[in-house]
Amino acid sequence: MSGSEPRGRWRVRHGYRRTGRPWTTARDPGPGAAHHIDSTEDAVARKLQALGGAKVVLATVTDAGAMSATVDGLGRRGELVIVGVSPDRLQISGLQLLNGDRKVYAHFSGAALDIQDTLRFAAQTGVRAWTEDVPLEGTAAAVERMTSGKARFRMVVTTGR
Numbered sequence: 001m002s003g004s005e006p007r008g009r010w011r012v013r014h015g016y017r018r019t020g021r022p023w024t025t026a027r028d029p030g031p032g033a034a035h036h037i038d039s040t041e042d043a044v045a046r047k048l049q050a051l052g053g054a055k056v057v058l059a060t061v062t063d064a065g066a067m068s069a070t071v072d073g074l075g076r077r078g079e080l081v082i083v084g085v086s087p088d089r090l091q092i093s094g095l096q097l098l099n100g101d102r103k104v105y106a107h108f109s110g111a112a113l114d115i116q117d118t119l120r121f122a123a124q125t126g127v128r129a130w131t132e133d134v135p136l137e138g139t140a141a142a143v144e145r146m147t148s149g150k151a152r153f154r155m156v157v158t159t160g161r
Contacts, residue, residue: 039066048073053100056081062149064088074102082106086149131156 037047044066048054053075059067064086071080071092078100092104107114121127130153134142142155 039069044069045072049075054078058083060084062086062151064090068092071096071102071104074100077101077103080104083108088149129154133158135160 037044048057048070049072054070054073055075055078057070057074057078057080059070059080059082061067061084063084065088067080067082067084067086068091074080079102082105090104096102097104132142132151132153133156136157136159139157142151142157145151146155
């Protein structure tokens, strides 16, 4: 991955690794985060391994390079769960997966049971969605940002009410 490409930021909380807000600083890891890893400045895999290796990385970013960078940070039997969409290929070798008995899953959410489980998990753990509000008139631009992978958060079209 080139140095000019945007990369995800990762936070650690109670054994879970989750994406952090891009404006979160190393001194302020954000609500509930015990650790902060800024992949634009740090080697994500090395930092995750220093913390004992991730059990699960939930990749909500739209950057294949940022997702790929976490694989070597997974602990033994660690899992990379991809829910963010990127048009680019992941840079992961079979050897990376075999070395730690690691797994990569992709999940296209949207089924009613999945949404129910997700909402229950969010309520129990205090997870809140990070959104980018766009006025109704900007719908075409929002769709373009999503399909090009430039959307940083979930795009929400508002009517101004």
